[in-house]
Amino acid sequence: MVFTLMPEETHDEIAQLRTVFDREEVGSSFTVCVWLWPLYITTVTKLFSLHGPDTSIIVKVMDGVINMGIYPWCPQAFPDLHLMHNTWQHLCLVADGRNMLLHLDNKTNSKVMTMSECNVDTKFTDSVTVLVGTDSGKFAYSGEVTGVRYYDRQLTTSEVQELLNCESSAENHIQIKEVFTTGNVSIYRLGGQDKLCLPEDKEFMAVFTICSDHPTAESLCTKLGSRLIGKDDDFGKLAKEAVLSLDVPNDDLYLWTDIADKEQGSVLSINRDTGNHLLVNYTSETVLHVTACMMPLKKTAYMKDHNTQKMTLLKYNRRLVLLSEHGEIVRREPCPDSKDDEGFSRCLAKRFFGMQEEYTRLDYGEDMFGRHTWNEENTDKYRNLSISFCEKDKFSCNDGSCIPLQERCDGIRHCKDNSDEGELCTLVRPLPPSYVKTYCPKSTPIVGLRINVIKVNSVLLDMNEFKITINVVLQWRDDRLTFQHLLKEPKILQSHEYKGIWTPHLFFPNAIHEDNVAVSTKTSVLNDFTVKVKGKGYPEIYDSYEVMVFNGSDVEINNKIQYQFTFSCTFDFVFFPFDIQQCWMKVCLRKTYACCPRWDTREGGVKVTGNESTLSMYNISKARYDISGEGRCMTVHLLFTRKFESYVMTTFFPCIILCFLAHATLTHFRIENFNDRIMVTLSLLIVLASLFSQLSSTLPNSPSAKLIDYFFLYCIGRVSLIFLLHTFIEVSRRSTADTEEEPTSVIKGLDPTLGIKMKLAWVSGENVTTKEPPKRRINIPRTLSYVGAVAVLVMDVVMAVFFLFKTIDDHNKKSNHFHALNVTE
Missing domain, CATH: 2.60.120.200 (Jelly Rolls)
Structure with a gap:
């Protein structure tokens, strides 16, 4: 006995x-x-x-x-x-x-x-x-x-x-x-x-009042780290254990075995009155009211509330029990105040040396393992307890199954009952009472910055502004916070989670007022918060739920802002249309009482990215940056290089052609064809003036003269100079013609009628005997034409060199200054 x-x-x-x-x-x-x-x-x-x-x-x-x-x-x-x-x-x-x-x-x-x-x-x-x-x-x-x-x-x-x-x-x-x-x-x-x-059995039969077909029974035993009854087990011994068991009703038992195929499975039938047993076949979809699993002897289970208590799974006093090393026992018992229709217990009870016990009611389909709400006897105190075989790095589902702790709250359902997801998957632990949102984590918190230039939307030349869409990411750590359920990949904080935490305040000095208001109030701004693990977490149990906890010092908080800003920029059009504009965006951290945040000036603390892009009028460079203002301000610089190809094709080439046409009137028109030369030159001058007038209406408004203005002025002056040369040449030609005499002899006499001396007759040159040869004269009009043509060409070369030198010099100065700034590779 x-x-x-x-x-x-x-x-x-x-x-x-x-x-x-x-x-x-x-x-x-x-x-x-x-x-x-x-x-x-x-x-x-x-x-x-x-x-x-x-x-x-x-x-x-x-x-x-x-x-x-x-x-x-x-x-x-x-x-x-x-x-x-x-x-x-x-x-x-x-x-x-x-x-x-x-x-x-x-x-x-x-x-x-x-x-x-x-x-x-x-x-x-x-x-x-x-x-x-x-x-x-x-x-x-x-x-x-x-x-x-x-x-x-x-x-x-x-x-x-x-x-x-x-x-x-x-x-x-x-x-x-x-x-x-x-x-x-x-x-x-x-x-x-x-x-x-005899040697202790390595396994024992654990009986659960859970209804299941064969696949469900097999899944249940696998979940518990056990197996179904096998063909090599001692059926007679198992029948005797079943007869003595107090865990199941006093009915005959039908227990699934692992002897099965896709359609049928063998069931161990036990008569609890006589202890007789036999194997019968059922279809695999047949639902039996009791499931038996062959459990390893003294298998360790874990009972968790806010702490973990190891429990040993035993067969004691004909019951399946869980025993702690401190003497706590968990087993099936009748509920304190009721039983089910068959008079069979549907409660789990926890006892401890005769002290007040706790119990939990088992609903249909529930048994010893899983998460339940326990009630302390004769009180109104309740708490959650989970009993499972899940070790330290596992999460206990409500049904007692285990999944890796890293898979909890990853947005994918891994527990069949979906208990690994849901409203409990908050990332920020409740804030401590001493936490004040308006106070910085430190007197000088270090804030990392990531700026990504998405797109330069437009350049408003008349307003001296440009519109740009950028992503601004602020990065900091708050060691006053505690996080949970984080993964290697960043996770998004919900609004109710980040509204209570401290956030760096930004302002943009050269942005318009409306943009600063929008960023401050988070209106019309794409705003989200993410957290990313930078250190190791540690497992913890909170209200029977296993969580991976991370200290705030090991978690990086990221606040991402995306917005289309309008920044002011002083445009310089002196070298238009070959101009390069230097524009910048200034981002500063607002200083508050007892809090003076700084940008992270360490390597990699500030990054500015964004590929080269283009607008209809400008090529936009890759962004560069520098930090100023005691580390509280960071300036992002951009170079806007104007596309001048269209101006070259539609303005400079036509004007140059017109200038060469005017030049051709000096070199290729006959000196005697004054009317042709002067009319062509005048027509070209009119065309140039018309082009200049038409182009001026489309140029950017600026009180300063532009390179294209100087170019047109030069072209008009050049053609005007040619016009004057033609005039001087014609005057010279006519003067020369009046002074020249023909090679003939003239007979003069007194007109008796008029009483004046006049030419009376001409003698042809062949009848005149010349004593001396005629002198060779310089053709002044033609000389003026050639000298003027050469002088104009020399002037063209001088002006072209001057314009090129000034333009290239301006480009080099601005480019060198820009490339001396910091860049993110």
Whole structure:
């Protein structure tokens, strides 16, 4: 017979086995032996005692160490003997008249004390009585007891060893006269004491009142780290366990086995009245009301609320129980106030040495494992507890299954009941009472900055402004915060999470007022907050939920702002249309009371990105930056290089062609064709003036003269100069013609009628005899034409070199200044 002492189930903590032997006197030598299976070891546990009128021999366990004493004298500890829990152990007390020896399993010949030193008689009682447990409610033993024997002689060490090995020696023990039990003691038949010496089973059958078809049953057992009943298992032994089990209703049992195919599966049918069993076939979709799993012996489970408590899974007193090393027991029991329609318990209860217990009701389809709300008996206190096999780096789903902790709150459902996602997946722990949003984490917080130039939308030349869409990302850490559920990838904070935390305040000095208001109030702004892990987290349990927690110092907060800003820019059109405009955007951190944030000036602390882009009028460079203002301001610079190809094709080339046409009137028109030369030149001058007038209406407004203005002025002046040259040439030509004489002789005489001297006749040159040859004269008009043409060309070269030099010099100065700034590679 096996006696199970359960003092923890009664508030008076009484459970005792009294064995009276058929012997009135105790000789000078005796032996007491007992098999013990302690459920747990308390600080002080009374194992057994042998009582007499004046004194007693008591064996106790104190802090796991066996103590023995002949009370009220001679208490003595024996530090080499330790009683283990959850395993059968054989304990023998041997007296030889002078000494007492204590044998625990294979540890023998342990001298405890010399009885003569205690000055007591060896005749302790008139009848031999061995007490296991206590009836006083103190130092109660909890566990199983069997094989209590008393010998009126001293057993040798070999005989004790034979008893330990369940051999036939030392059978001449004193017969038991009476057996009494007090308190909460249950009894069941062991079926042969030799079973105590057999190796412990590595598995046991755990029965769950969960309805399941074959795939569901197989999945349940796999989830619990176990298996279905297999063809190699001892069906007869399992049937006997099922008959004795208190975990299931008093009905016949039908249990799925792993003998199955896609359509059918074998079911172990057990008659609980007779213990008979057989295998029957059912379709795999058949739903059975009970599921059995072969669980590993002493498998470790974990009970979690705000802490983790290890529990050992055992089969104790015909029930499946979870036992902690501190003596807490969790098992199925009837609910305190109700049962189901069949009178069967649907509650889990947790007991602790007779103190107030906690319990939770099990709904349909629920059993021992999973997350439940527990109620402290006779109070209105509730708390969540989870029981599962999930270790430190696992998350316990509500149904007791386990997933990697990193998969919790990743946006993908991994638990079948979806308990790894949902409203509990907040990233920021509740703020501490001392947290004030308007106060900085430090007096000088360091803020990282990322600016990405998405697009330059437009350039408003008349307004001296440009519109640009940029992403501004602020990065900082707040060691006052605590985060949870973070992954390697950044995660987005919800509005209710970031509204309560400190955020750096930005302002843009050269942006328009409306843009600064929009950024400050977060209106019309794409604004989001993300967090990214920069250090290692640590697992923690909060209200029975496993979470990965990160300190604020190990988490980078990112505030991303996307907005189309309008910035002012002073445009310089002196070299239009070959101008380069230097524009900038200034980003500053606002200083507040007792808080002076700074940009992170370390390498990589500030990054400005954005590829080269183009507008209809400008090519836009890659952005560069510099930091100023004691590290509180950062300026992003851009170069706008105007596209001048269209102006070259539509303005400069036509004007140059017109100038060369005007030049051709000097070099290729006959000097005598004054009317043609002057009309062509005048027409070209009119065309140039018309082009200049037409172009001026489309040029950017600016009080300063532009390069194109100087170019047109030069072209008009050039053609005007040619016009004047033509005029001077014609005047010179006519003057020369008047002074030249023909090579003939003229006869002069007095006109009698008029009374004046006049030419009367001409004689041809062939009839005139010339005494001297005629002198060679310089053709002044043609000379003026050639000299003017050369002078105009020289002037063209000088002006072209001057314009090119000034334009290139301006480009180089601006480009060198720009490229001397910082750039993000």
